[in-house]
Amino acid sequence: MEEQSRTEKKTFAxxxxxxxxxxxxxxxxxxxxxxxxxxxxxxxxxxxNDGSTDDTGERLAKIAEGDSRVTVIELSRNFGHQAALTAxxxxxEGDAVITMDGDGQHPPDRIPEMLQxxxxxxxxILMQRMEDRQPSIFKRWTSxxxxxxxxxxxxxxxxxxAADFRLLSRTVVDSLKDMREYHRFLRGMVAWTGFRTVIxxxxxxxxxxxxxxxxxxxxxxxxxxxxxxxxLVPLKVGISLGAFFLFLALxxxxxxxxxxxxxxxxxxxxxxxxxxxxxxxxxxFLMIIMGFIGIYIGYIFQEVKGRPIYLIQDILQAKGGPxxxxxxxxxxET
Numbered sequence: 001m002e003e004q005s006r007t008e009k010k011t012f013a014x015x016x017x018x019x020x021x022x023x024x025x026x027x028x029x030x031x032x033x034x035x036x037x038x039x040x041x042x043x044x045x046x047x048x049n050d051g052s053t054d055d056t057g058e059r060l061a062k063i064a065e066g067d068s069r070v071t072v073i074e075l076s077r078n079f080g081h082q083a084a085l086t087a088x089x090x091x092x093e094g095d096a097v098i099t100m101d102g103d104g105q106h107p108p109d110r111i112p113e114m115l116q117x118x119x120x121x122x123x124x125i126l127m128q129r130m131e132d133r134q135p136s137i138f139k140r141w142t143s144x145x146x147x148x149x150x151x152x153x154x155x156x157x158x159x160x161x162a163a164d165f166r167l168l169s170r171t172v173v174d175s176l177k178d179m180r181e182y183h184r185f186l187r188g189m190v191a192w193t194g195f196r197t198v199i200x201x202x203x204x205x206x207x208x209x210x211x212x213x214x215x216x217x218x219x220x221x222x223x224x225x226x227x228x229x230x231x232l233v234p235l236k237v238g239i240s241l242g243a244f245f246l247f248l249a250l251x252x253x254x255x256x257x258x259x260x261x262x263x264x265x266x267x268x269x270x271x272x273x274x275x276x277x278x279x280x281x282x283x284x285f286l287m288i289i290m291g292f293i294g295i296y297i298g299y300i301f302q303e304v305k306g307r308p309i310y311l312i313q314d315i316l317q318a319k320g321g322p323x324x325x326x327x328x329x330x331x332x333e334t
Contacts (some may be wrong), residue, residue: 010095012041012115015088016102017048017081022055023209028102029063029070035108039115045070046088047102051078064316072316079310082184085164087310089173098167104208106165113200114167123172123195127165127202159199162187171195182302182309241285 014032018025025047036043047060049072057074064070073087085099096118100106106127114125164186168176175193176186191197 010041010119011044011093012096012098013044013046013092013094014098014100014111015046015048015085015092016100017050017084017088018052018056018060018102019050019078019081019084020052020054020056021102021209022052022059024103024207025056025059026063027208028104029067031104032108033067035111039112041115043069044092044094046073046092047071048073048075048084048088050075050081050084061316065318068318070317073312074314074316076311076313081164082186083310085186086176086184087312089168089176092173094170096167096169097173100165101163104206105204106163107202107205110165110200110202117198117200118167118169121196122198123169124190124193124197125167126159126162126190126197126199128159128199129161129163130201130203157191159191162191162199163204165202166190169195180309182307183299184309241289 014036016028016032021028029045032045045067047063047070049057049060057072060072064072071091073091075084075087079087088099089097098111098114100108110127114127117125168190172190172193172195175195176189179189
């Protein structure tokens with residue numbers, strides 16, 4: 001009886017960012033409710049429509065009409081996957097929040113296991129994608145290289161293959177809501193919180209329909225946000241290179257002085273090619289370091305403007321659904 005009472009007090013939310021998934025969203029919703037309907041917990045579902053340009057919005061509205069647990073958050077434009085996830089985390093209620101994608105590659109069947117681990121005391125349940133199930137060798141190689149490089153330059157260690165498929169306790173969600181940086185890398189932010197974590201490997205199934213909306217450009221942007229948001233190593237590279245060239249200059253000075261002291265000034269023939277080589281190398285490194293500094297300054301500029309991470313255009317839900325705030329400005333105040 002006591003166990004039953006404890007279970008009834010727990011409520012959960014699921015946040016699903018959606019962008020142009022008209023062919024997949026209805027089947028995904030059916031698979032999701034098939035899983036949560038057999039659990040002993042009440043759920044609220046939050047679909048974040050991240051500025052879709054197809055019929056995703058209409059299909060989400062239809063889903064919300066037929067299921068009182070569903071809330072559809074319409075963003076004013078496409079703000080990006082991380083911003084859409086942030087909107088869902090800001091609005092979701094419950095003792096814990098599960099985030100997952102709506103393309104079918106985050107299997108809902110793993111949710112009961114995540115709930116069990118949460119009940120056992122874990123604050124963060126990370127789902128780790130098995131890299132050998134990546135669709136291509138190139139994808140596996142670039143993913144492995146990304147996490148190796150990021151963990152090398154950053155003090156915050158991120159689990160390789162950790163997707164945005166995770167369960168977060170209310171404590172973790174509230175901590176993330178206090179972090180309002182504009183350039184967001186939630187995988188790193190979750191790892192930075194340091195709460196008790198467990199990792200569950202999973203094999204991603206095929207997409208329900210359509211193709212991935214994460215283009216190469218978006219992946220490079222996410223990698224840039226991760227590198228420059230969690231590390232100062234790019235700036236430290238400039239100091240290291242400066243020290244290296246100073247050491248070379250010292251060696252050159254010792255060499256020249258040894259020729260003067262030994263009376264071998266005739267061996268100091270001018271070397272145009274070697275001089276140009278040094279000038280070009282030093283100039284290239286200076287330009288790279290100036291570029292790094294420029295990116296950091298650009299990040300600072302975008303942060304100090306204080307613009308909201310996202311803007312909400314509309315909130316759709318059936319009568320009796322979970323209550324949410326109706327304005328984006330309330331959600332972005334800190």
